[in-house]
Amino acid sequence: MDEQRHRVVIVGAGFGGLFATKALRRAPVDITLINGTAHHLFQPLLYQVATGILSEGEIAPPIREVLKRQDNVKTLLGTVTRVDPTARKVSVVAPGIAYEVEYDSLIVAAGASQSYFGKNEFAEFAPGMKSIDDALELRGRIFGAFELAELETDPAAIERLLTFVVVGAGPTGVEMAGQIAELAHRHLPGQYHNIDPRQARIILIDALPTVLSTFGDHLSTQALRQLHKLGVEVELQTKVVKVDETGIEVETVDGHKRIESATKMWAAGVAAPPLAKQIAEATGAETDRAGRIKVNPDTTVPGYPEIYAVGDMMALADLPGVAQVAIQGGRHAAGQIRKRLAGEETGQPFKYFDKGSLATISRFSAVASVGKFHFAGLLGWLLWLVVHLLYLVGFKNRVTAVMHWFVSFIGRGRSERVATFQQVYARRALQEYQDKLP
The missing domain is CATH 3.50.50.60 (FAD/NAD(P)-binding domain)
Structure with a gap:
């Protein structure tokens, strides 16, 4: 035996x-x-699913397919x-x-998991960015906001629907804010009769005094400058105290204020x-x-x-x-x-080799910190492109990602704009299911 x-x-x-x-x-x-789940998730590109650049399949290949040639592994859901x-x-x-x-x-x-710093009730109105479900829900909310604004006649309601708030100015928050700004200012204008998408407000909030705080002062300043060029309103040293269906309340250095917004997203904190x-x-x-x-x-x-x-x-x-x-x-x-x-000595300490940090802000513009070297603008974006292609799992995923990036960055389209009511409203049902788990 x-x-x-x-x-x-x-x-x-x-x-x-x-x-x-x-x-x-x-x-x-x-x-x-x-x-x-039955898939591996390339989480750094979730924001591109949420903003209609990539499909979920391109960043989430099936685990069984990825490991189909490895005989000593059994995959269980x-x-x-x-x-x-x-x-x-x-x-x-x-x-x-x-x-x-x-x-x-x-x-x-x-x-x-996403951390709401003890305010988990915020999740219902400000989804995080940790799963495919989150990204698809946000896609539905973002594109749905423009569709609902087209139907409205009340200026206040239109303004609320066209105000997008991103909480957290780390890489995910900066990338989300930048892509929503590109949607509003570059991709969607001319497609609506009653609204001008360029009138949308994109607000990026963080409790810290800088964006991309881990990238250093130089790249942080470069990123802030590029966000301003895109029309993103950046509110730093600002703490979120309440989130509800129609808006968000914050404490700033100037005091308490409320921002009316139908679409909020949370990119601050993990646990x-x-x-x-x-x-x-x-x-x-x-x-x-x-x-x-x-x-x-x-x-x-x-x-x-x-x-x-x-x-x-x-x-x-x-x-x-x-x-x-x-x-x-x-x-x-x-x-x-x-x-x-093998009977060899173990216990060797884990030695981390820092390969750098990357964050894209808009098409052809990114920041990259690699050791003592710092890159911004087109060079940073090209480095971002190469690194993300390198770590995408599967040849097919790399090819289709490049095709969709070409459509989005060179042209003015977004390949993945399909959004459904189920995507937007399924969070409550999922939460009820999770609450029943032992």
Whole structure:
């Protein structure tokens, strides 16, 4: 009878989980990859789905297709709700079913959730940007706002519908604001009879005193200048205190004010998923303010050398919650498992190589920080283009993305403007379903 091979369970098929899985392709292990959806999500391009540039399929290939040539992996649909470190098993729920999976090594790469800083009620009126559902809902809200404004006769209602508020001036918020401005000022004019899309207001809000604060003063200033050229109103040192169906209330250096707006989107703050808290409680590990697990230098959970937490799940050396940290962390965890199975010494610290930060503002304009080098404008945009093409999974996805970028950036069209009522109003039904999960 054959001896059972080492069982590796990987939670999450984002950058950390997917790259960890691939790094174990030739290892003598049996991998079970568990993910809440059947697709891998290239999250940095979600804003392009929301603004009609790309389709969801171009940034979310099926996991089974991505891994179809890897024989040692089994993919399961489900959300891991509990890890039992003593019995070495995980509890999983999927629509209509619950099951358990045992492991010898566990890599937890469940990503992050949107943080509303304790005001989760804001989510109903200001969707985040963490999933395909979020992006499609925002697409429906953005394009739907122009359609409803075309029907209105009340100037106040038209102004409210054509006011778009983006909360959070990090890369996602800046990219969203820039693309909505391009929609209003470049792509949509001439397509409506009763409204002028160029009259739309795009407002970018952040509690910090700068946009793209992690990019440094020079690139932050360049980005702010480009946003102003696009007509984006940037309100810094501004804190959101209330969000409702028809507007948003903020506290500024000049006092309290209300902005009437039908379409709000939230790109400020992330938090670890509930699973991080459960693992911390089960293992006695500490967490940081965002709920991430404080791991050992080798990314293992203290006291449990068989459990690795990577990407947005881990708090280690103030590393940022970006794709490269997850990719390199997943590969590091996989490498540690290979070393252990080979009888080699393990425990080597995770060393992160910073490949830089990128954010696109508008067509042919982006900012990039790569080590000591800083790029802005066309050169930054070309670097952004190359990097994102490099990390898009699948040749087909790269080809169709280039085609749609050509239509959007060279021409004046948007390839993906289909929006449905279901996309806009399904959030409540999804929340009710999630509330029923154990």
